[in-house]
Amino acid sequence: MSPTFSDKARGASRILGTGRCVPEEVITNEDLEKIIDTTDEWITTRTGMKRRHKVAEGEATSDLAAVALRRAGEDAGIELTDLDAIIVGTASPDMPFPSTACFVQQHLNLPGIPVFDISAACSGFIYGSTLANSLIAAGQFEMVAVIGAETLTRITNYQDRSTCVLFGDAAGAAIFGPSDGERGVIAAYIGADGNLSHLLNMPGGGSREPATHETVDARRHFIHMEGSEVFKSAVRAMESSAKRAIEIAGIRLEEVDLLIPHQANVRIIKALTSRINIPPEKVYINVQEYGNTSAASIPIAFDEARELGIVSEGSVIVMVAFGGGFTWGSLVVRL
């Protein structure tokens, strides 16, 4: 049974502001050529990636997340003390517990409000946004921050050439507040299939395989991925999610001004684009600059697209994600 989007949830909230934080240090394809058996040509043709960013020594996911949220608050023109909740989507938390959201709250000195993480891997921002909209629709909260934040370079195995070229660090944030009727979230759709959890995960460090010398030696505390299986599922799930969300929104494809897909691989994005049949100029791609930043990829792309003036008030934007779990989802907003 697929979840539905109620009339109460439709248009309940709108995005008041966005922000992003990208660490300064850059890992280029040429840098990777020096540490593993790869080439710029292979990485570029198979993934579209040229660069990815990396946090500084001692920096953690919450540090990036707090900066992104502060910038989103400035963009929205609100005081962060007006927030009623903070939701962080991440697969690379500061610690297994407490939540990364607790550290974000601490950095920004916002004690009191509820804060929590969502574990939906690369779909974390879409899951968090869907929840934020529902909480606002229910009258529980008025203003909710959703952050997608990752330091994937911390859990990337730089001895595995099939995964280490893919991932980067960043954070993106959006602030959801009451809608003014015209603008807002006009559809949200999320789903998952835990049967496919073995294809993309970090096996070590949880209750199934607690950390031991053996798990560390076996490099179990890094991302494990079966790339080609993930690739096929990603295209299928993002296609059906985007189509479903557009259908729920009750809009025609021609009314979509911009598609922001999760930036996992340019070939996944191109396959998705042709299946949905949306013109390439309406698809935002920045994977060449950041690699796959998991939950951060959609909010940083969204923030960039707003900054560049690619979207503005009234634009209809479809965001679509896919991630470990597997999880997937799509959000349609009228800015």
Ligand SMILES: CC(C)(COP(=O)(O)OP(=O)(O)OC[C@H]1O[C@@H](n2cnc3c(N)ncnc32)[C@H](O)[C@@H]1OP(=O)(O)O)[C@@H](O)C(=O)NCCC(=O)NCCS
């Ligand atoms: C990872 C991915 C880029 C690999 O591309 P691919 O075309 O599927 O490549 P394969 O895994 O079939 O590997 C093909 C060959 O390239 C090699 N290869 C893998 N990584 C390489 C690298 N960095 N440099 C050079 N060669 C590499 C493989 O060893 C293999 O060699 P072989 O044929 O001699 O065995 C691709 O599967 C992918 O993007 N998957 C989805 C990943 C993803 O998006 N994950 C996150 C989802 S949210």
